[in-house]
Amino acid sequence: MYRKIVNSLVLMTALFLAACGGSASEPTATPAQQPSAQEVIATTLDVAMHDIYFGNNNDNINNPPVWTVKAGQEMTLNLDNQGGLEHSWAIVKKDAEIPIPYLPESNPDLLLWQSNNVQPAKQAAEAFTAPTVAGEYVVICTVAGHYPAMQGRLVVVQ
Ligand SMILES: [Cu+2]
Incomplete structure (x- = not known):
C-alpha cells in the first residue's frame, strides 16, 4: 500500500515536471534581442x-x-x-x-x-x-x- 502511494506520487511528480517542462521551454527560447x-x-x-x-x-x-x-x-x-x-x-x-x-x-x-x-x-x-x-x-x-x-x-x- 505504501509502495503504491509512493509510486503514484512519483508518477504524478513526473507528469507535473513533464507538463512544466513543456511550458517552461518557451520562455527559455532565445528572445528577440531588442537593443536599448x-x-x-x-x-x-x-x-x-x-x-x-x-x-x-x-x-x-x-x-x-x-x-x-x-x-x-x-x-x-x-x-x-x-x-x-x-x-x-x-x-x-x-x-x-x-x-x-x-x-x-x-x-x-x-x-x-x-x-x-x-x-x-x-x-x-x-x-x-x-x-x-x-x-x-x-x-x-x-x-x-x-x-x-x-x-x-x-x-x-x-
Ligand atoms: Cu566613394
Missing part, C-alpha cells in the same frame, strides 16, 4: 568604404547602411577605405535634392559636413558634430559619380 536606445547610440561610427559602397553590401541604393546618433553629439568617425578608389563620407542637408551624378564642385551648399577624402587602403579618424535637428539625413560619398551607388543614412535622435 543607449546601446544603439554610440559616440563612434565605424564606416567601411568599398568601390563603390559603404558597409558590407553593394546595395546601398536599396538597402543603405544606417548610422544612429544623438542630436548635437560630438562624434568620432572612423573611416576604413578597403577599396581601390578614394572615398568620402558627407552628410547632406535635410530634404536637399542631390543631383545624379553628384559632382562635388557644383553643389557645396548641399552638405552639412564632409570628411576629407580617404585614399585607397587607408584609414582616417575625423570628428564631427551630429546635426542638432532630429531626423533622417542622407549620407553620400562626394567623389564624383559615387552617389547614388555609395550612400547611407544618418538617423539623428533627440
Whole structure:
C-alpha cells in the first residue's frame, strides 16, 4: 500500500515536471534581442568604404547602411577605405535634392559636413558634430559619380 502511494506520487511528480517542462521551454527560447536606445547610440561610427559602397553590401541604393546618433553629439568617425578608389563620407542637408551624378564642385551648399577624402587602403579618424535637428539625413560619398551607388543614412535622435 505504501509502495503504491509512493509510486503514484512519483508518477504524478513526473507528469507535473513533464507538463512544466513543456511550458517552461518557451520562455527559455532565445528572445528577440531588442537593443536599448543607449546601446544603439554610440559616440563612434565605424564606416567601411568599398568601390563603390559603404558597409558590407553593394546595395546601398536599396538597402543603405544606417548610422544612429544623438542630436548635437560630438562624434568620432572612423573611416576604413578597403577599396581601390578614394572615398568620402558627407552628410547632406535635410530634404536637399542631390543631383545624379553628384559632382562635388557644383553643389557645396548641399552638405552639412564632409570628411576629407580617404585614399585607397587607408584609414582616417575625423570628428564631427551630429546635426542638432532630429531626423533622417542622407549620407553620400562626394567623389564624383559615387552617389547614388555609395550612400547611407544618418538617423539623428533627440
Ligand atoms: Cu566613394
